[in-house]
Amino acid sequence: MEWLKHLVKCHDKELKELRRLDEYYEGEQALSYMAPELIQELDERVRQVVIEWPRLVVDSVEERLDVEGFRFGKQADADAGLWRIWQANDLDEQSQQAHVDALVMKRSYVIVGANEDDAETPIITVESPLEVHAEYDPRTRAVAAAVKRWVEEDDDRKIDHATLYLPSSTVWFVKDEKSNWVEDPDNPRDDHGLGQVCVVPIVNRPRLKRPGGVSELKPVIPISDAACKIATDMMISAEFHAIPRRYAIGVGPEDFEDEQGRPVSALKRIAGRIWAIAKNKKDDGVELGQFPEASLNNFHETLRLLAMMVASLAGLPSRFLGHATDNPASADAIRSDESRLVKRAERKQRAWGGSWEKVMRLALLIRDGEVPDDARSLETLWRDASTPTVAQKADAAMKLYTSKIVPLRQTREDLGYTQAQIDRMQEEDTKAAESAFERVMAGDLAALTGPKPPPEPVGPQPPDLQPAGVNGGAAAGG
Template sequence: MERTELEWLTHLIGCHDKELGELKALDAYYEGKQPLSYMHPELQAELSEHVRQVVINWPRLVVDSIEERLDVEGFRLPGKAMADEELWRIWQANDLDEQSQQGHLDALVMRRAYVVVGANEKDPDTPIVTVESALDMFAVDDPRTRKIRAAVKRWCEGEDEEEHATLYLPEATVWWLKGKDGVWVEDPDHPRDDHKLGEVLVEVLGNRTRLKRRGGVSELADVIPLSDAACKVATDMMVSAEYHSMPRRVAFGFGSEDFVDENGRKMSVWSRIAGRIWATEKSRKEDGADVIQFPEADLANFHSTISQLAQLVASLAGMPPHFLGHSTANPASADAIRSSEARLIKRAERKQRAWGGSWERVMRLVLLVKDGQVSPDVSALETIWRDASTPTVAQAADAAVKKHQAKIVPLRQTREDLGYTQAQIERMEEEDEREAQQVMQRLAAGDMTPLFGTKPGPGPEPDAPEGGEPPEASSGNAA
């Protein structure tokens, strides 16, 4: 039995509420605001005024190292050598360069993000595309077709923090408002959009989706336990530094009035603890005065533990050890550094493959909203990504030029491989066309220089012999 719109709304909100706690916890780990783990509550309460938690934010490092390699550069239609200008225009008009980066970031952290497409009343040729957080949206898909059946977006606004929601269904998009009595009603300020397109205008950017985990898995799942342990060890190290890193002294036969500096002024408590100059008239033999010093604590065990945890994080996240500050006495070679990034690059390429399909479905929704239909050719749309690896400029140029010289790839593809943007490539092609026209004009005027080059000039005069005459004259006189 098909649900009504109100039933869909309440069902989706209930599902969203069940996972909000976990999503907020994942977001807190990325922001470095997670609670301290592995410490007894009584000890934490006693030290709260003296020691703060030391946060080693490895979760952010793990996420950012992947996200930094995910940049969309265009969309190519089948049979076309160049990126589609119209799709890229819509992409740029919606600031999706920035929004896509934020969507990738949220998907890596909170398992998924959402992309919403809608009609633009002011400019029908440019549909509105927004990227939304999983903290605000939830969607369910059809178990047979894997297409989204319904989705909801929630937010609060106004001084009274009124709750609003938008329900996305295959035939309509409906705006809702929660009344003071707790009942959802259609928002009178936002008329419903009965688009009748047969598609829910929402797409999911799922991270590490599996057959039984269509909602995705956070990139932080393996890192969080190790991050908690590192934060605990680092906090313990600061507690030890507070109480045990300075040598402890026991003074026998002294009163507080005996602790004075070299000028006879009474010393503060911290000065006595820190071990500044002490002066007293009491003696060990007559007054029984004595001072015993205990050795200070060695913090090296904390350092080695944090280093070991960092190596485990690097192994699980596929990151080069030097990303986490691990270095050796002998610097690694350039080839070794690139080799250490192989797993990280492969992970980024896997994200490109999965999210490339998501962005292609988004652009098909854009064309559906814009034109009311989608051409069959668009089903083979291709997302163009920037190279996820980090080759040097010289290596990239050498490989690209050799492929072009061997006639493996055309010139435009060579320029794309070198990382030039579509606008830069178009300017280069305009300059190539201008130079070609100039060559044809010179050839038409009878100037063959473009074909054969300039005529070589006369060579240098031969050196004269020691007698001062040219070689020809010398040989003639000799004859």
Template sequence: MAGLLVEDREDEDVAGLVHGRSELEWLKHLIKCHDEEIPELEKLNAYYEGKQPLSYMHPELQRELDENVRQVVINWPRLVVDSIEERLDVEGFRYPGKAEADKELWRIWQANDLDQQSQMGHLDALAIKRSYVVIGRNDQDESTPIVTVESALDMYAEEDPRTRRLIAAVKRWCVGEGRDKEEHATLYLPNSTIWWIKDRGGEWIEDPNYPRDDHNMGELPVEILANRGRLKERHGVSELADVIPVSDAACKSATDMMISAEFHAMPRRVAFGFGEEDFVDAQGRRMSVWSRVAGRIWATAKSRKEDGVDVIQFPEANLSNFHSTLNHLAQIVASLAGLPPHFLGYSTANPASADAIRSSETRLVKRAERKQRAWGGTWERVMRKVLRIRDGEWSDDARSLETIWRDASTPTVAQSADAAVKLFTAKIVPLRPTRERLGFSQAEITRMEELDEQAAQNAMTRLAGGDVTPLFGTKPPPPEPDPDDVPEPEPVSGNAA
């Protein structure tokens, strides 16, 4: 029925309704909800990008100084987000009862460039509340379903209030510009995925270039990466919510400091007995009001004795009050975001030891581990749906998948190695988990295991030939005699001679 309005579908009253809405009604409803939240998402995105407007300045003053004052942006929002995202690295997926990561799931992960896409998804979720993961059929390679990560600026989803599962989602994009601009949308429903295009009359119709996909999964092929979800805010809260007001104050203070550096840190002068006509440039043209304020050198033919004019100079301003304000605001951001003091630069003292470094990062590490637990569940559901699309049925083993994350803390290499070796030597942890603790990737561990197996085969080959060196090692060289232990020769008598 491609190219026809869904309202004209003959089976709309029977099969075209999902949770009380037709497909077209779902599309319009989701687009309306998405339009309502886009301004807030764009505001959060602007703060992360450091493109926020100047705050805490009187509108009249801002209009007067607009052409001469440029805001100083201290981009603490990006620092807060990046400090957490840098500790969120997926390294594989493990089935229950298995000691190592599943190679097939990791192959699909790598084939979809999810090493990079997952990082971008985590970043967007931290900054603008959430991001989305979409799973779809791959017509070119049925063994490798397509997985993409989408921005909340382009996508919106709604969940069932009873089951807490997503029941509908929409993705929107535009092609072309001006009169050639085309609006496209994809509607995701539990049993179908439908592509739409807006016609010249402004009505949504099914896109004839993309046939609908009736996958009959019974679940939405979409998952949500929501940051700091709450019972009443299940779709997430931005990590910047607490930082934005303090960041605005810091940008305002830094901007004021630069204005003061321009007009008050340098000695100010006051002229008495001069008229408007005395302020001219080298060509004799009258200077503007702002030029008179910001001028560096004034020259005049008038004299103090004959004309009674006078010029005095005020002492320059001390900017240390701005420094103290910025340091205090940095401390507030550090306490709100759980960042160590040296991250924001207000503490330059060297940590006393590696333990002091780890202690200062305790809250930051714990925050990252909380994200790993929440988003680990999301990625596990994604991989379950990947297997469902690939195999055509749900996998019981995949219900207990485990996401393998890289350690979120920052221990020193020596300490990590020492702890891992001790646990392995005491036979508490096997060799493979020991290598995982040391931070080796799954590919590196697999290569190490191949080398271990090759070394074992070489040893068995040598044993079969009668060489016991692999068992007992090489024969040590004989010890050299001690000069003190060598007996002295007996003296020779004359008769014997």
């Protein structure tokens, strides 16, 4: 109970910041940098223009993080058993959600548990930091305890649930009518005795003093707020200044009436884009005119500057933020522009690969009751984070293979084929080799040298197929 209360208190303390980060990714943040008096005056008549650069920054990295398998240290191929567990838990899709939440809200979590229906396939679920919180052991830096909280609606009332994960047990709690935590009578505790907390954090940018990580959006949020403010000001300016403004001298408020003869409010006069000056007793004349419209280039230049700042901080190519040139970029220029982004994705692969390896070791522990020694050198296989052309990848892979630097399977992995496709190719190679062996054993020695050449033509041939020097061919008479 002490662990539960402590973890819940720590989780509540950071929920506000986590929800704020989530709002920025979803484009639901509040308008910043606008004077409160102006917001009060405009009320609901101004809607914020949201430029979703935070989503662009996160998705640009996440799109390059695809897990393709797991391999034990001494194996050349990906392990089929671990990949079956991965696929059975739909982690192809859920791993992407874990990566997005980790990039946005500093971390996400993966929980591993036993499967009562299939003991060979442990249950692995991805969890949001809005519902899960973990605390580390300061000596080993392993997870010492974790809690998951959720709310269930039942008969028009909300019931708070919590699951406490400890190294040797898992305990379920529920709040009673007095809002006190008590053990859930419908879910008895599980004293599994594994010696490990079955929760693995996926942390973005952990540091020695900040093991909980840092959001990828932290340096981008102030610039994003400024861009949304500038874009909103641009729309307000477009309403009042980008369209020619008319003026009238010699008229007063009594001259503005609707169809029923009622005075028109000041707001409607503003919306009608007419500036009026009251009548002068000495001059009864009326003068009408029009001011020229204003240019919005100052807003455009400011947004362009802010976009370049975001590109610099996030390591994104400027073309990702809409900066285009008259001449299209070459393939070499594109690869050069993406060098920082690719390196950033590769750093994530190395850090998060260790987290996914811990998840699969927990799955082996729950399935087999122990972790084999070679699982300590488990390796996560990732898809190439860069974007080379198909021809360049094929050329580089073939050179490595023909030079006998890498085997055929590694060549196919470098070309981007999935493990299932590589296995199918190997099956076809085996069938072709067996077929060739059977032909050789049957006396067909041509199977050793490949397909037979086409037969020589027999009989008279058309002039364009005759060899040189025959019947006046090109070589006749020199």
